[in-house]
Amino acid sequence: MGGSLEKWIKEWDEDYQDYRSKQDEEKEDKKEHPWRINISDRLENLKNILGISEIEKDLKDIKELILIPHQDLHRLPLHYLFNNKNWIISYLPSLQIGLNLKQKQQQLNNGERESLLSIENPREDLVFSEIESGIINTYFATIEPSITTIEDFKNAIPNHTHFHFTGHGNYIFDDPKRSALEFANYNQLTAYEISHLDFNSYELITLSACETALNGKQTINSEYVGLVSAFLKSGANCVVSTLWTVDETSSAWLMIYFYQQYCAGVTPRIALENAQTWLKDVNNQELGIWLTKLLKYGKSKKVNGDILRSIEDEINKHNERNFNSKPDEESYYWLGFIVHQL
Structure with a gap:
């Protein structure tokens, strides 16, 4: 399996990096890029390489599945590979983070949806991000006034239980701790800085920006490896994020639908699954x-x-x-x- 997997990942990475480098091209031109048009077929091939069908035979009696991918597998939607669509599937960067989350879950006021810290398109160049934030903000009784600077964001953190970011994010493949969310004037809030903030009161963080779920190869026990790991390390209970450069329009509709579900009492895992199914079929x-x-x-x-x-x-x-x-x-x-x- 090793050789086949390495070859698969190498080809995926090469095509994705080429797609990623063409961000200034027209949407219609990018639709025909090999990385995009082959996503589903390539994942089916990966399913065979990893022997997912055999793994599923040993998981017949489970209802929930938590995936802790190894190294490069962190960057892939592995849940798509499983045939049993009745399973509730989520991810963790490491077992240690899972143990930490289990210890702190009793401290959270589950079900509270009242206080939102919302960062709305600090660069002011994404129309649909503004639609997304404008609608989602109305689902919360208390929201933070418009924030665009890192300093104001840090000062506002203690006052809320939910954080929603729309805008630009980036993943630094060679140095994951420098992966960042972008604030006003192109200032970067890095994973390193995030991991030293306090998000223990946060039930949900949604990062509606590009590549926010990617993780590097460092061991999480001694070092955070990306934005999601940084937020979880800093105490957040749940993070919704992205694996690749996402489409602005479809992302806005998906996130609004997700929050409609979540604020009606649906858990984040089910709410996201429902939103993805809806967007795919609508x-x-x-x-x-x-x-x-x-x-x-x-x-x-x-x-x-x-x-x-x-x-x-x-x-x-x-x-x-x-x-x-x-x-x-x-x-x-x-x-x-x-x-x-x-």
Whole structure:
């Protein structure tokens, strides 16, 4: 298996890095990139290489599965490889982090959804990130006023139980501790800094930015290896994040749907699974209806007028398209989001 796995990872990495380097290209041009169009087929091949079918035979009686991937496997949506879709699957960077989470879970006030620390597109260049944050903010009784600087963010941390970030994130393959979330004026909050902050009161952190779930090869017992590991190491109970450079539009709809589920009492793991299934299966007509309801809701909550006009524009676009076509059916749009939680 070793040689086949190494070859598979090498080819995946080469194609992904090429795709990643073409961020300035038009969306339509990137749709035909080999990395994107081959995601599902390549994962099916990986399933055979890892012998997942044989592994499943020994897991017949379980209901929940926690994956702790080894080295390069951290960067892949391994849950997609399992046939049993009734399992509740989540991830952990290491067993030690899982043990730490188990010890602190009793301290959390489970079910509280009242206080949100929201960082909204600090670079101010992502229209759909503003839609996403503008709607999600209305699901919480208390939110932090607009924050764009790292200093203000650090000062606000003790006052909340949830954190949602929309904007730009990046993963540094050669030095994972320098992986970062981007704030105003291109200032970077690194994984190293995050791991030394206190997120013990946080039930949920969502990182709706590119590559926030990637981890390096260092051992987590002695060193954090990426943004997710850093947040979990600093005490957060659950982190939703991304494995690759995500699409701005589909990510906004997925995250809004996720929060609709979560704030109705659904656990993060199930809420994300429901959101991914919905995004994969929704057609243009159904999406237009959902957006119309979202627009009505936004108006009732007096959401910013620019956000409402952007939603109206999206409704008009979907009404002009083939009703039965599924715009986000491709694996690329929804599969890259994962949950790290005990």
